[in-house]
Amino acid sequence: MTTLRFSAVQIAQNRQKIEVIRPSDKVSDYFGVNVFGKEAMRTHLSADMFKKASEAIENGAIISPEVADAVASAMRTWAMSKGATHYTHWFQPLTGAPAEKHDAFFDIESNGEVIEKFSGKSLVRQEPDASSFPSGGLRATFEARGYTAWDPSSPAFLMVIEDSITLCIPTVFVSYTGESLDYKTPLLKSLAAIDKAATAVCELFDRDVTRVSATLGPEQEYFLIDKALYLARPDLVMAGRTVFGHAPAKGQQLEDHYFGSIPSRVRNFMIDFETEAVKLGIPIRTRHNEVAPSQFECAPTFEEANLAVDHNSLLMDVMEKVAERHNFKVLFHEKPFAGLNGTGKHNNWSLVTNTGKNLLGPSSKAKENLQFLTFFVNTIKAVHQHAPLLRAAIASAGNDYRLGANEAPPAIISVFIGQELSAVLKELEENANVKVEKGDNLYMKLGIDKIPPILLDNTDRNRTSPFAFTGNKFEFRAVGGSANCASPMTVLNLIVAEQLTLFKQDVEAEMTKVDKREVAIVNVLRRYIKESKSIIFEGDNYSDEWVAEAEKRGLPNIKSTPISLKALISTEAIDLFERHHIMTHAEAEARYEVLLESYIKKVQIESRVMGDLASNHIIPVAIAYQNKLIENLKGLKELGIETDSTATVKEAIIQISKHISAIQKGVHEMTEARKAANNLGSTAEMALAYEQKVKDAFFEEIRYHVDKLELLVDDQDWPLAKYREILMIR
Structure with a gap:
């Protein structure tokens, strides 16, 4: 195994970049x-x-x-x-x-x-x-x-x-x-639902609108490591993430990788997969280094959501195939390396009419801004009302490692809109009034003079927010890097469609009380802002203070996939799915089972890999090194040498012994816990047991002791490729 590690390191160090020739200097040609x-x-x-x-x-x-x-x-x-x-x-x-x-x-x-x-x-x-x-x-x-x-x-x-x-x-x-x-069938149905509901609301503002399409631009983060080093890590091969590995001396703490110069081998890989993607009509435009070493990101322009989902799935496939010919391995797992940034897939979502209007784009015209505020506020209201369902749409074993750590948004669903728009909603809630002049000239005063000239980029960006407004779209940042975008987009389309349907009904009811449609719209929006403003948060989502504040506000903090997934089969969710013809009760129950089974199998695989590596690779090497130290200590004593160094050697032997014992005990108990979980009756019980009795109870504990051994055992003897070797691409 040691030979494999150093052989892999040598191969990786001697790799040469693969030359790539584009079909043309002009992307439009191909x-x-x-x-x-x-x-x-x-x-x-x-x-x-x-x-x-x-x-x-x-x-x-x-x-x-x-x-x-x-x-x-x-x-x-x-x-x-x-x-x-x-x-x-x-x-x-x-x-x-x-x-x-x-x-x-x-x-x-x-x-x-x-x-x-x-x-x-x-x-x-x-x-x-x-x-x-x-x-x-x-x-x-x-x-x-x-x-x-x-x-x-x-x-x-x-x-x-x-x-x-x-x-x-x-x-x-x-x-x-x-x-x-x-994944595609429910997505297509949700797109039909949002089209119907949004078009109906647009009739309040512009009768030329006959169709509304959801658009999507998914940013894709990923890690890229040399193929030889990947193959030298059985945990990466089997589980997609490293179950062991001590943090390198230099990780991402200097913040020098983000937007840094792209390594030549990586740049040629990027050129190659971008070329193949462009040939497939995928409008890939952006590439850059991400925060963690060996982490990168690419992003396309916006497309109709169904096509964008297909293109993202296809892009991931293309990236993996192209990586092979560049002797790389692409990692989409949400948390392949402990202590480093996780991998997300930021879903930038908006609504566009057949007349070319972005419904989430602020305007310089008062009437159009009322339309913008209508869709803006209804989206916030939808997220507030259905936060548990939205959280369930991004739940997975991999994303549980990521949510709330190293710049990943937390499991608490909140909405960031920026100071300017927060002020706009506050004024709309507290002071709004509408004045409608005669004739074609419609003038609206919503209590704040800044509303008509709301600018496209009049909001800051909050990288800690799971659901952020970024100027003319909402960015759902909590989606996992390996996920199929269809699942979160199906839920987002659905909940916004539901909310827009209710909004139309509320406006029609309000219009029986007031003379003008615009007054009715504003009155309803004011009520919605009051009902949903608790989900708006402008601060640091990573802070402990926010966790406490969110609890005060009554916002759910669901960190567990098995628990989160229950929202898919709640009475409210089933009613919502069936009312909008997205899924039947049976289909929703089936997906719940599939997702639980996936969670169980992934945790089970990680547990088995952890046990195998610990028992068959780490412990034998640690014992062999311990024996070397014991022989060394015996030799020193036979020579009558007693110095501080002998005390140090003795202490190292004791520490190695403690860690070995802890690992052996942990692996044995983890195996027994896994057997017990397998004998439980329902899939839900098994999933919860795998989370609480296997993963939570043993993974970090076993890892702690293995990672301590990595610092104690001679580097020449350590069997697994180390983080410092895996993450430094030339």
């Missing part, structure tokens, strides 16, 4: 070349079929078999012209990773003749095995049939892996009986 988008459709479809297909896609209408056949034929022609030999329905099951089953572009006719073929039926639907994916009990093992169904709103693309090219068709994934088994 943006989307591997996407069957509008231009490819226009080129390969007749004018009539292109019009029918485009209208159906834009309006969310059912595509006729005739049009589906035409699109399928055009897709095949386009894909084969690019070298594709197979196609697949690309879907996002509840495993959290994209899935695909490849089929060749050919069929055998009854006369034995082989022909190239891809029909509309094959485009629209496939039947992958549904029994082997997580279903939370919706499907039994023997009930294998499931369906993938084409999502025309997300364009097909080509996945190029060396000499293999496959046409990938984004799809939903449902069971034989129609229940959703993926």
Whole structure:
């Protein structure tokens, strides 16, 4: 094992950067070349079929078999012209990773003749095995049939892996009986819900608005380490994070990595994956060093939320594949290294009308600002009302390590809006009045003269806030780095849709009491501000003072995934899911089971890895080194040498012995606790036991003693690659 560590370090130190050549100096020359988008459709479809297909896609209408056949034929022609030999329905099951089953572009006719073929039926639907994916009990093992169904709103693309090219068709994934088994299906339903509710509210301000789309720009953080060092750490390979490892002398305390010069090997990797992403139509624009050593970030421009979710999942896949050819390993785990910043996926969310108006963008016009304040306040109200459900949407074993530590937002859901907008809401709540002049000129005075010229960047940024307004959007910062964005975005769309629906009803009721619609809107907004202002917090979310203050305000602080997930099956949540046709009661219960099972398995794997490394790698090395010290001490005594150094050696032997005993005891008891947890009746009980009786009871304790041994045992003997070696990329 020692040989493996130093061999890996040597390999990593001698790595040379892989040269990368862009297809062109202009991104516009190759943006989307591997996407069957509008231009490819226009080129390969007749004018009539292109019009029918485009209208159906834009309006969310059912595509006729005739049009589906035409699109399928055009897709095949386009894909084969690019070298594709197979196609697949690309879907996002509840495993959290994209899935695909490849089929060749050919069929055998009854006369034995082989022909190239891809029909509309094959485009629209496939039947992958549904029994082997997580279903939370919706499907039994023997009930294998499931369906993938084409999502025309997300364009097909080509996945190029060396000499293999496959046409990938984004799809939903449902069971034989129609229940959703993926992330995309509820997301699409939530997008329909927010469209309906937001459009109805927009009618109060602008009747030209006929559609509202949620937009998303997910920033992606990640760690990048050399592949050889990754393979020298069994915990990284098996669990995605290091279960042991003492902090290096130099970590992130000097704050010199953030926005620093990007190492040449990393820069070439970035250029390479960005090139591949751009070819796939992913509008990746930003790259930089993050706070922790070997941590980086990339970010795209905003897109329609469904497409953005697909693109983020695809981007992660592309990054992992490109990392292989650069001899890197990408880590998306929320907390791969103790004591260093965790990895998040900041979801920048907004609402845009078909007329091009950003509903969360302040305006210089009073009437438009009332519309802005309407959507702004309703979003805050939605987060306040449904904070536990929003917290459940980001719950995972990995994110539990991250939330509340090293610049990650805490488990307390709060909203940051900045001093200026806080002042605006305060004035609106306490002093607002509306004056409506005759004629076309509408003048509004909301009690503060600064409202009309609210500026786009009139808010500071609060990196500690889990849900922050950043000028023309809300940034949901608490989403984990490895998460599928669909889950938090489904909940956010849903709760805002629910709140906007209630707002429309409240305004209509208020209009029976007042003469003007604007007065009714302001009156309702004032009430909402009073009801939800407790969730607004402008200070340091990491502080102990905020934890105490949040408790006074009645805000939930749910640090545990097993407990947090209960919000998914609360009576309120089930009613909400069913009323907006997002999920049935059975589907919600199934997801709860799937997420609990995932939590159990991940903690179980970490526990097993910890036990294996401690018992089979750390303790034998520690004992061997201890024996060396004992022999050394014996030799000194035989020579009659008694000095301070002999006392030091003796103390080291005693300390090593204590740590070994503590590790052995901890691993044994942890194993017994795991066995006890496995024998519990329900999944919920098991998950809670794995959290409290296994993870919380033993992980930190065992780690403490192993990390102490790392400082005591001779560096030449230590079996695991150390943080200082893993995290320093040339």
